[in-house]
Amino acid sequence: MTSLVASGIAPVIGSNTADGGFPGFSPHIDVLLILGAAVIGYVVTIRRYGAESVPAGHRPISRLQLTALVGGCAALFVASLWPIHDLSEERLFSVHMVQHTTYTMIAAPMILVGTPAWSARRFLDATH
Numbered sequence: 001m002t003s004l005v006a007s008g009i010a011p012v013i014g015s016n017t018a019d020g021g022f023p024g025f026s027p028h029i030d031v032l033l034i035l036g037a038a039v040i041g042y043v044v045t046i047r048r049y050g051a052e053s054v055p056a057g058h059r060p061i062s063r064l065q066l067t068a069l070v071g072g073c074a075a076l077f078v079a080s081l082w083p084i085h086d087l088s089e090e091r092l093f094s095v096h097m098v099q100h101t102t103y104t105m106i107a108a109p110m111i112l113v114g115t116p117a118w119s120a121r122r123f124l125d126a127t128h
Contacts, residue, residue, distance in 0.1 A: 046119075068113035071110045
């Protein structure tokens with residue numbers, strides 16, 4: 001492992017290599033806060049408005065919607081955090097493009113599938 005660290009191939013926690021090697025671990029607190037706030041907002045919306053927005057006896061969100069939302073958020077987390085974020089910013093434009101493809105072709109459709117119709121109607125009515 002020492003030879004891999006010295007050559008810049010293996011990650012070294014807490015150090016970003018300037019020699020073009022694999023980037024060291026660096027947490028992106030801003031990404032975690034933004035994505036965490038979005039998930040909290042979704043949960044609050046479901047709990048606060050879900051019961052009054054669907055007929056009695058129905059669930060405010062289906063298992064498919066919940067699975068799609070979790071998958072979409074997971075795709076956002078993976079594409080936005082280390083090492084993808086660091087590689088895309090500092091070294092490889094191709095990783096940057098994979099990151100944007102993940103946002104547009106995986107995460108966005110999954111989050112849309114995970115949004116209940118009643119929630120979308122409520123949001124769209126409030127924007128008029």
